[in-house]
Amino acid sequence: MTLTLSRVTPTDEGQYTCHLETQKSTTHSNTVTISIVKLNQPRIVLTSPDGGLARFAERSEITRGHSFIITCSISPQYPGGVFHLTFSGSNIDTKPAVNHSASFLFPVAEFRHQGNYSCVYQVEVASHNLSSPSSMPVTVIIKLKLNQPHIVLTSPDGGLARFAERSEITRGHSFIITCSISPQYPGGIFHLTFSGSNIDTKPAVNHSASFLFPVAEFKHQGIYSCVYQVEDAAQNFSSSSALPVTVIIQSPSLLMVCLVAASSLLLFLVILAVVCVVYRRRRGARQLEAHIQTPMAVTLRNHYVDSDEEEEEEEEERDYVNVDPAATKEKQWKLAGADEEESDEDHDYEEAQDDYVTLS
Template sequence: MNEAAVVCKEMNCGDPVKLSGSYGEGGKPTWYRVSCNGRESSLTQCSLAQYDRTSQDRTTEASVKCTGNVKLSGGLNRCIGRVEFFDKNQWGTICAESWDVNDANVACRQMDCGSTHMITTAAEYGHGTGPTWNTQIECSGTETSLSQCNQRPFGDRRCNSTSIAGVICTGGLEVRLAGGKDECAGRVEVRHGDVWQTVCDTDWTMSKAQVVCDQLECGKIVDAFGSAHFGQGVGSVVEASDSCFDNATSLQQCSRSGFREASCGHDHDAGALCAAQIRLVGGSSQCSGRVEVYYKGQWGTVCDDEWELANADVVCRQLGCGHAITAPKGAHFGRGTGPIWLDNVECVGVEAALTHCTHPGFGANNCGHGEDAGAICLGSLQKPQITLSPAPEVNWGDRVEITCTVVTEQLGGTFTLKRSQDAFKMEKYSENEVATFIFPTVDFTQTGSFFCEYQKKLPNQVIFYPQGNIADLSIAVKLEKPSLSLTSPHAMVIYSPEKISVTQGNSFSITCSIHSTYPRGSFYLTDSTLNTSKAMPAFGHSIFYLAYFEFPEIDYKNQGEYSCVYKVNISSRSFSSEPSRSLQVTVIATSSQVALGVVVGGVVVLLLVLVIGYLVWRKRRWGAGSLVQFSNRFGGAIKRDTEDMSNRAPDARDQDSQVTDQAHSRGLEDPNAADDTPVEGVPEDLPGRVCYELEPLFLS
């Protein structure tokens, strides 16, 4: 083994892998017996002794298979790890500052590990024990070994010690797709150790196929095939069990522990078709822009070599953006960054994904980002927008402008204004993104739901943009509220009074007026109290119209609450304004009628006073009674109310009283006179007769 190591080292081919094997006869060579300790840099430094071989000698020629000058270390298997390059009799790591997928593809191919699944640049697999070569390796991706790639030193600058190149080759994964156009389409094969096995299509589903696509970082599953769609494989066939294809972790576990063998043959080999995720960047929407592909955890661009409309059509359909309109080249949407994943892509136009078209492989290109390809899809065509000015609802006779606007990559097209209710259509060509349609004076025939269309003519086709949204135009007759004013008999005008009193028989007029653009209308003076109205044609000019309502001799029947309404007929339709502010009219009597009322009222008051006076006098007369003083046989007397009698003329009854008083007075003066002087006798019933003859007796 030491001798083999020296040979590989001297040939700059790395380490020995295999010592036996037949590589043919060497003719008639001189035979040597070689003995090395493994530290020599050349066989000439080892112990050499000539060996004479006889015809019966069964000694064979020595042979060795070396690893080559590239190996992967620190990974789970020989196809995963940090990249080490053998030079100057020692292994050293490669600086990752210029490490890309093209370099990694050459390394994987040189080691018979398939193609690149992912590159690493941050010492994920350790730093190693040897030096880091301060050399930039620049491969085109078509070389068979890293030794064939261009190598140049960094110059005065040293490589960052933490930047160590690494790679995961597809041969180091737990699963791969074989027999397809690329590593994202083909027959499903799983690895156990160094042995690859196919998968039976029994129980093979889209969800299990998606696990494979995810593990390979190939995007979304497009289809899960069976019946050896991508050809029959070799070796053993295993089951597509749920325990192994549930997720990436379960797949890795089965790869280490082993899969369950299936009973079906290779005519039932399962397959999968994955599609790398794509996007359009830098355009006006998600359906136009620079084409970018997501592969192995990184977004990259597509070179425009062989880029045609059929390629763009596949891109548009994969993104759900309809068909392609154009396929711009030359970084039309700006230069991208990152790797250029695809070049020389040739699509028929029916492929389900861009990566299913013919191409040299991911990362194989000879382009720069100045050649980034793009696509403009039909789905990216924006609906033309519509605006109504001055507003969606306008007055009859107004000027209306309808503007159509579109966002487009290429200017110069025809706008069409249509109405959904009928065959109305107006067209206008515009070199920019806007076209305006003007209606100088609208009427009711312009009412409707309008929308815009846009189309652009290309040399070999006409591009029809999607129909725009609908905007409703309504035309109305808006009348202001009229004004009501009152003209007095002396031609004095009172504007907007709330109430007024008018003398019966006087004349006055109510004026109705309005500011309106609609002539030939009529005013209606309405009395809400009696629910009556009177019409007068309006007169005026320009925008001011009025009418007079005359009352030559107002009467009480004209009392009420009045308001004005303006009505006009336009296009056989009648329109009315709101009622004006109301005016309450009260009719009052004339001045002569007032004077007569005052006289009559005075006479009535005078008569009332006389009646009241008479009643008072009569009450006092009947209530004033007389008292007569009588002399009784005992010499007593009843005192008469002299105060009342003093005011009355004496009559016969008074005289009798006087006689009695005199006789009584003499009796008082002479007590003995009653015996000496004869006195006329007083009748016994004198008091009763007096009471009978006189008024009833009242004591007051």
């Protein structure tokens, strides 16, 4: 006869004896004592010596590059034994139990370490290897820790006014929002958020991206911020939002409008005055040139006539050498007067030529 205990429970613990009974007698076998050994469930704890751990309800996040330690322990039942560390259902490491615990160190967290971890305790009792049930699992997520980006507001055409809690842009001017981040990883993208909603996305070039608004309108008034995102190991990681920038769109002031109008009117008057002065100077130069050219022609003509008359008078003097002295003196006086007038005309002609050269 064979007694089989398919599933041992604490109630099965005790002494077992076989009895053989016949019509004449009863025979007893030796006694077998069965002790039920039950190992407690071990505990598992996740820590990070350099502060790369963040705990949540259903997972623990380790920042990539940081170290972490998984510690397995069990309440004292038997001395010795070993702990098996399982990762996503497979045994990856085994360490002896020291003071009923064992620690497994991961010096640098990488994406391959992401998964579920658990512990199993094993000990030899009465030449039998006993294993505990698995501990509660710990889910480890490897994260990228991205720095907080920066946001800067500028206006290429001078329409920006900065204040303690806001920045004012004059309506009609252009403005640029630039997002940047300190170098950590190559590539990535920047998301520009406006009043909590993503409105534009641009790739990071040299760890920055610029968003241009050519003409500021009232619809652009609100709160702007940046979020940096990078993809690694088929996962997307996002930074925290940049400190927000509040943009207020202002209408151009009446004084500014008046100044612009006055400046335009003054510029028009200056141009008109310059045109008038240039026109008058050119007109005067043409009139003076015409005035100078006319007396010069008359003077040249008189000069030739006077020369012919002088030759005739000399011939008359040779023919009438015996003329009365008084008449001769009178004649000489007339000739001298004519010569003087001719000299005056020559002088006027030279002055006219000088004036003409100067004007030219």
